[in-house]
Amino acid sequence: MKRTLSLLTLLIVACRALANPCAFTQWTKYQDTNLYKHPVASAYLFQTPAVKVDADGAxxxxxxxxxxxxxxxxxxxxxxxxxxxxxxxxxxxxxxxxxxxxxxxxxxxxxxxxxxxxxxxxxQTSLFDSTKDKTDTARYVDSRTVPYLVFPGRFNSMSGTGVMGDFGYAINVATGKASPFVVAEVGPPQAQLGEMSIALAIALGGTNPNPRTGAGVPKGKTVYVVFPRSRAAPAWPLSYKQIVANVNVLLRSIGGPTAINDCKAAP
Structure with a gap:
């Protein structure tokens, strides 16, 4: 009887694995958003339909x-x-x-x-080029040209979520549009996840995204994977080419974009 139960248990586990090939497992929660951590690589994942566009740094x-x-x-x-x-x-x-x-x-x-x-x-942005004067706009991360993600204040203070300058990758579930990004800004303490630069909003399918009104933002859920403590040295400035190169290396550590796509069904 015990052997039969063991075989049945293995079968159930195998079926669940086939139904949900996502390698990320439940880690913690921020507000109503579940966070999933990779079992091997330094990476975590979440998804949200919320989108807010930040013009800071422009x-x-x-x-x-x-x-x-x-x-x-x-x-x-x-x-x-x-x-x-x-x-x-x-x-x-x-x-x-x-x-x-x-x-x-x-x-x-x-x-x-x-x-x-x-x-x-x-x-200003929370991520900046310390070699430039505070009054120099080139010191900051330009929302118009750099795909960046904003961490809510309380999320930024949570253990394990990472630091300014960390890298990540986002995929719009509805359209498949994707983009690398850098974490460049800390927002209000109780803000929702999903605030991003103008450049990231456009890359994910937005059309003329408006930070004032919220018009033109990408629609549907977006899956984000963040690689905590992955920041470069120096963390800023970086060219878009450098951001892409860093993110491509990090993506390989979790199995590439396919590994993120496998987690689209996660709540």
Missing amino acids: PNAYHPDDIKLHCTKGTGFKGLDCPANAGYPHSSWWRSALLPDPGNPARAYVQPTPSSYVGFFVS
Whole structure:
């Protein structure tokens, strides 16, 4: 009888493995999102339909003239995003998003001549090039051109989730569009997973994604795999070619993009 039960147990396990070939197993949870860890490689995976686009790091992300405009209903915006979305000009505005003016830290710094974006605020990212001055927009990770992911504040502080500069790979389940990315920004403490740069939103199928209104974002669930502690040295700056090369090496450690596709059915 015991032998029969053992054979039956093995058969059940085998059937489950065939039905769910995903190598990642349940690890922990952030809000309502399950996180799955790879049994061998340093990698974890999650999926979410939530998408929010972050303009931070772009030299034309925010403009003082937009302060008076309604974020979603206003017209004639100069910046990619609304200053109110960075808490500005309230006293509690996010100094991590808008660079404080070195001469008057109570206000945000405005780019002077000869900047290509004279009059715009300097928008910061958590990942940056430490060799450049804080007032230099080239110090930060440009949302328009670099595919990056944002870690919510509480998620960033969780053990094992990784650090700024870590690499990852995302696949839109509905369209199959995929992109490597770098983790470049820390968002509000209780934010949802799924916030990304303009460049990553476009790579995953978005059309003219709008950080102010949320229009044009990629639709459907996206699966993300993050490789914690994979950051390069130095972590920034990196070219897109370097990001791709690093991610390709890391993908091979988990069996390539197919291994991520196998986990699409995970809740």
